[in-house]
Amino acid sequence: MLRAVFLGHQGWLLSSESTRMLVDPLLTEGFGHGGMAGSVFPGRTIDLGQLSPIDAVFLTHEHDDHFDIASLLRLDRDIPIFISARSSVALAGFLSGLGFAVRSVEPNSITRIGDLLVRTFVADHRVTPDADEWDVLPFIVSDDAGQGVFASSVDVPMPAPMIEALVDMPGWPGILCLANNTTDTRFVRHEAGVLSRLDDTDALARVLCRRLTAVAELAGGPRFIAITGGGWRHPPELDWVDAVAFSVNPGRLARLMSETCGGRVEAMLPGQGVTLRALGMQDFTHPAVALKGSAERPELDSVEVPAALAPAVVPADTLDVDRLDVELQGFARFLYARRIFGQVHSLSTADPLGFVVHTDSAPWVFAYRPAAAGFERITVKDPVSRFVSGFECWGAELLALFEGRVAASALCYSGRLRCWNRTPERLRVSPHLLWLFSHPLHRPDVARALYDRLAESLGPVPIMVRAPADR
Numbered sequence: 219m220l221r222a223v224f225l226g227h228q229g230w231l232l233s234s235e236s237t238r239m240l241v242d243p244l245l246t247e248g249f250g251h252g253g254m255a256g257s258v259f260p261g262r263t264i265d266l267g268q269l270s271p272i273d274a275v276f277l278t279h280e281h282d283d284h285f286d287i288a289s290l291l292r293l294d295r296d297i298p299i300f301i302s303a304r305s306s307v308a309l310a311g312f313l314s315g316l317g318f319a320v321r322s323v324e325p326n327s328i329t330r331i332g333d334l335l336v337r338t339f340v341a342d343h344r345v346t347p348d349a350d351e352w353d354v355l356p357f358i359v360s361d362d363a364g365q366g367v368f369a370s371s372v373d374v375p376m377p378a379p380m381i382e383a384l385v386d387m388p389g390w391p392g393i394l395c396l397a398n399n400t401t402d403t404r405f406v407r408h409e410a411g412v413l414s415r416l417d418d419t420d421a422l423a424r425v426l427c428r429r430l431t432a433v434a435e436l437a438g439g440p441r442f443i444a445i446t447g448g449g450w451r452h453p454p455e456l457d458w459v460d461a462v463a464f465s466v467n468p469g470r471l472a473r474l475m476s477e478t479c480g481g482r483v484e485a486m487l488p489g490q491g492v493t494l495r496a497l498g499m500q501d502f503t504h505p506a507v508a509l510k511g512s513a514e515r516p517e518l519d520s521v522e523v524p525a526a527l528a529p530a531v532v533p534a535d536t537l538d539v540d541r542l543d544v545e546l547q548g549f550a551r552f553l554y555a556r557r558i559f560g561q562v563h564s565l566s567t568a569d570p571l572g573f574v575v576h577t578d579s580a581p582w583v584f585a586y587r588p589a590a591a592g593f594e595r596i597t598v599k600d601p602v603s604r605f606v607s608g609f610e611c612w613g614a615e616l617l618a619l620f621e622g623r624v625a626a627s628a629l630c631y632s633g634r635l636r637c638w639n640r641t642p643e644r645l646r647v648s649p650h651l652l653w654l655f656s657h658p659l660h661r662p663d664v665a666r667a668l669y670d671r672l673a674e675s676l677g678p679v680p681i682m683v684r685a686p687a688d689r
Contacts, residue, residue, distance in 0.1 A: 219234060219235060219361065219363075219365050219366060219493055219494060219495050220232070220233075220234060220359070220360065220361045220365050220366025220367065220368060220389065220392070220493075220494045221233045221234070221366075221491060221492070221493045221494070222368050222393055222444075222491060222492050222494075223489070223490070223491040223504045223507065224444065224446065224486040224487070224488060224489070224490050224491070224507075225240075225243055225244065225245070225262075225264065225488060225507060226244055226258050226260075226262050226264075226488045226507075227242075227244050227249075227258055227283055227446065227447065227448075227450070228242050228283070228284065228370075228372065228373075228395075228397060228446045228447055229241065229242045229243045229244050229245075230242070230243075230368075230395075231243075231269070231504070232334065232359050232368055233270075234332070234333050234334055234361040234362070234363075234365075235333070235361075235363075236332055236333055237273050237274075237331060237332025237333050237334045238270055238271065238272050238273050239272070239273060239274045239275070239276055239331055239332075239334060239336075239359070240272055240274075240275045240276070241275075241276045241278065241359075241370075242276075242277060242278055242283075242284040242285075242372075243275065243286070243289050243290075244258050244283070244286050244289055245264055245266060245286070245288075245289035245292060245682075245683070246286070246288045246289055246292075247261070248286075248288055249283065249450035249451075249627075250282050250283065250450070250625060250627035250628060251282040251286075251287060251624075251625035251627065251628070251668065251669075251672055252287075252288075252624075252625070252628070252672050252675065253288070254531055254624060254625065254627070254628035254632075255282075255450060255452070255625075255627040255628055255631075255632060256450045256451050256452040256453055256456075257450060257451045258450060258451070259448065259449060259450050259451040259464075259515075260487065260488065260509060260510075260511065260512065260513040261451070261509070261510035261511045262488035262489065262507055262508060262509050262510050263507070263508050263510050264488075264506060264507050265505075265506045265507075266292060266506070266682035266683050267506075267682060268505055268506035269506050269683055271683075271684045271685055271686040271687070272293070272294075272297050272683055272684070272685065273297070273331060273332050273685070273686060273689075274297060274298050274299070274300060274331045274332075275290070275293065275297060275298070275299045275300065276299075276300045276323075276331075276336060276357075277299065277300070277301045277302070277305075277309075278302065278354055278355050278357065278370075278372045279302055279305060279351060279353045279354040279355065279372065279373070280301075280302070280305045280306060280308075280309050280353055280658050280659075280665075281351070281373075282625055282627055283450075283627075284372075285309065287669060287672050287673055287676070288672075288676060288679075290313070290316070290318075291316070291673065291676060291679040292679055292680070292681060292682040292683055293318075293681065293682075293683045294681050294683060294684045294685040295316065295317035295318055295681075296685035296689045297318070297683070297685045297689075298318065298319040298320070298321055299313050299318045299319070299320055299321070300321045300322075300323050300329065300331070300336070301313070301320060301321070301322060301323065302322075302323060302325075302338075302353040302354065302355045303322040303323055303324045303325070304325070304352060304353035304355075305353040305658070305659075306353075306658035306659050306662040306665060307662050307666075308658045308662040308663070308665035308666035308669060309658065309665075309669075310322065311666055312666055312669040312670065312673075315670075316673070323336070323338055323355060324338070325338050325339055325340040325341075325355055326338065326339060326340055326379075333361055333362040333363075334359055334360070334361055334362075335359070335360050335361075335362070336357055336358075336359050337357060337358040337359075337360075337383060338355040338356065338357050339355070339356040339357070339358075339371075339377050339379055339380040339383075340377060340379075341354055341355075341356055341371070341374040341375075341377060342374075342375070342377050343374075345375075346374075348557070348650070348654075349374075350653065350654055350657050351372075351373050351374050352657075352659055353659070354372050354373055354374055355372070356370065356371035356372060356374060356376060356377060356380050357369075357370060357372075358380065358383060358384070358387070360387060360388070360389050360392075361389065364388025364389045364496070365389055365494055365495050365496050366389045366392045366393070366493075366494025366495065367384070367387055367389040367390045367391075367392030367393070367494070368392060368393045368395070369384065369392065369393065369394050369395065369440075370394075370395035370396075370397075372397065373397055373399060375429060376429060376432070376433065381432060381433050381436050381437055382436065382437075384433070384436075384437035384438075385436060385437045385438075389494065389496075390437060390438065390440075391437075391438050391439060391440045391441045392440060392441060392442070392494055393440060393441065393442045393443075393444055393492060393494065394430070394433065394440035394442070394443050394444070395443075395444045395446055396426050396429065396430070396443060396444070396445055396446070397445075397446055397447040398422060398445055398446065398447040398448045398466050398468060398471065399447050400418045400421075400422050400464075400465055400466045401449065401463050401464065401465070401631070402416050402418065402462055402463055402464075402465040403463065403631060403648070403649070404416075404462060405458075405459055405462045405463065405521075405523050405633065406631065406635060406636055406637055406648065406649055407636065407637065407638065408602060408608075408610060408636045408637060408638035409638065410523035410636075411522070411523060412520050412521070412522045412523070413462055413520060413521050413522075413523060414519065414520050415461070415462070415465070415517065415518055415519055415520060415521065416465045417465060417466075417467070418465040418466050419465075419466045419467050419470050419471050419474065420474065422466050422471060423471055423474040423475050423478060424478075426445075426471075426475060427475055427478050427479040430443065430475070430479050430481075431479065434479075439480070439481050440481065441481075441482070441494070441499055442481075442482050442484070442492055442499065443472075443475065443479075443481060443482065443483040443484070444484055444486050444492075445468055445471060445472055445475075445483065445484065445485045445486060446486050448464060448466065448468050448485075449463060449464040452632065452633070455528065455529075456528060456632065456633045457516075458521050458522070458523065458524070458633075459631075459632070459633050460515060460516075461515070461516060461517075461518045461521045462521050462523070463631065464515060467515075467517070468485035468513075469485050469513075469514075471485060472484055472485040485513075487509055487513055488507050488508070488509055489503050489504050489506075489507035489508055489509065490503065491503060491504050524633075527576060527610070527611065527612060527633070527634050527635075527636065528632065528633035528634045529634075530576075530612035530614060530615050530634060531615070531624070531628065531634075532612065532614045532615045532618045532623070532624060533614060534576065534577055534578040534612060534613070534614050535577075535578045535614075536614045537575075537577050537578075537613040537614040537617060538617065539577075539582060539595075539613070541617060541621075542575065542582075542613055542616065542617045542620070543584075543593070543595065545617060545620035545621065546573070546584055546592065546593040546620075547591065547592040547593070548620070549593075549620070549655055550586065550587075550588075550590075550591050550592045550593055551591050552655050552660070553586075553588075554588075554591065558571075558645070558647065558651065559588070561644060561645045561646070562586070562588060562645065563588070564644065565606060565644060565645060567606060569585055569586075569604050569605050569606070570586060570605065570606045570607065570645055571585075571586035571605060571606065571607050571608060571645070571647065572584060572585050572586060572601050572604065572605035572607075572608040572609075573593065573608060573609050573610075573611075573616070574601050574608060574609070574610040574611075575610075575611060575612065575613030575616055576610070576611070576612050576613060577613050577614075581613075582595060582613060583595070583596055583597070583598050583601050584596070585605070602638055602640075605638075606639070606640050606641055606644070606645050607637070607638060607639045607640070607642075607645045607646065607647045608637065608638055608647070609635065609636070609637050609647065609649075609652075610635070610636040610637070610638075611629065611634060611635040611636070612634060615628075615629050615634060616629070619652065619656060620664075621664070621667075622661075622664035622665065622667040622668040622671070623668070623671060624668075625656070625668060626652060626653045626656040629649075629652070630649035630650070630652055630653050631649060635649055635652075637649065
């Protein structure tokens with residue numbers, strides 16, 4: 219058999235008769251490094267003591283909704299962790315430092331874990347050059363007996379060789395996992411005001427049906443299509459962010475796909491499981507995982523975005539402006555020759571880009587100076603009118619991001635960062651620029667410092683998930 223249990227977000231427990239493997243497990247309530255982004259949605263409880271011993275963990279990439287430090291700290295160090303060979307040295311070094319045996323998995327490879335085979339593939343990043351899933355490993359898991367197949371391209375479209383690999387694979391048709399990653403980020407606009415609700419469900423259904431059709435035409439349709447992802451829940455004071463950001467109704471998405479593409483499509487709920495055998499498929503619920511609260515989000519017709527930034531999670535009085543000045547120079551050097559650099563140099567204005575950073579008193583304003591590869595502190599009454607584009611955030615949080623004391627997920631899409639673009643057709647910035655700057659493949663030393671700080675802040679954590687006794 220091949221058995222798949224959905225744990226939440228994009229996490230799975232995959233097992234055969236004798237092998238159990240966790241994939242991208244989020245085992246605690248927090249979402250994002252340190253839980254500073256919020257909590258897993260829909261909420262669930264996981265009784266880790268009820269999980270059978272785990273033979274291995276497979277991390278598809280280094281993003282903090284797939285690589286969760288709080289969850290991994292609860293694992294027996296005798297459980298090996300398999301990671302993408304394209305992840306940063308920060309990830310491998312951190313996990314080794316915790317005492318795990320780290321196994322590097324190359325794309326286009328086959329890795330045996332007990333009687334499970336994990337096939338990995340190369341994602342095609344040429345169509346999304348500004349994306350940041352560089353290390354992701356699309357994968358297929360099958361069992362030795364050929365009873366079942368589980369396929370997921372995680373956060374990227376399925377590459378053609380992955381679809382071709384399914385054609386003659388024993389156990390296919392099986393489970394195809396598709397991610398709902400749609401997010402409406404209009405709430406980060408400086409001038410957002412009152413936003414009417416957008417529903418992207420129909421648009422995503424069309425995209426996913428095209429991907430499903432490509433699989434079905436070549437390899438045949440799957441027995442089961444699992445829809446995962448769908449965002450997280452911000453803290454209660456940021457409910458307005460949730461009402462705007464997560465613009466897809468998972469249940470309706472599944473119904474639309476089933477009606478349009480055919481086959482069985484489910485918006486997965488925590489604890490939901492499927493067993494594949496050559497003779498059929500069986501549903502079950504895992505006793506260790508239970509839904510907590512509602513799986514439905516409130517759907518408001520409109521949302522008023524507060525004019526003020528949400529309160530900082532890093533104390534405002536900890537800002538060292540001189541230190542921030544130095545860190546901004548590193549950010550300025552990062553901008554050289556990127557798309558935004560060309561846009562800046564296609565404008566005639568002397569002040570294309572700026573930062574407004576709030577403090578416990580008056581805000582500071584920094585103007586981008588490409589000729590100096592830096593930012594200059596200036597005095598200006600109306601920076602939104604002065605600069606073509608810009609960012610507004612808490613200075614202490616921006617410095618904490620630069621220094622590796624908070625993760626990008628805690629700042630970029632949390633209601634504590636805004637941006638403006640007066641002529642977006644000519645120059646446009648978004649929080650994604652800071653997200654890219656903070657990627658561990660860009661600054662592995664800073665990422666490692668962040669991981670170490672987070673692990674230290676959690677303190678001694680009891681081991682709740684064991685390796686097999688004969689390990």
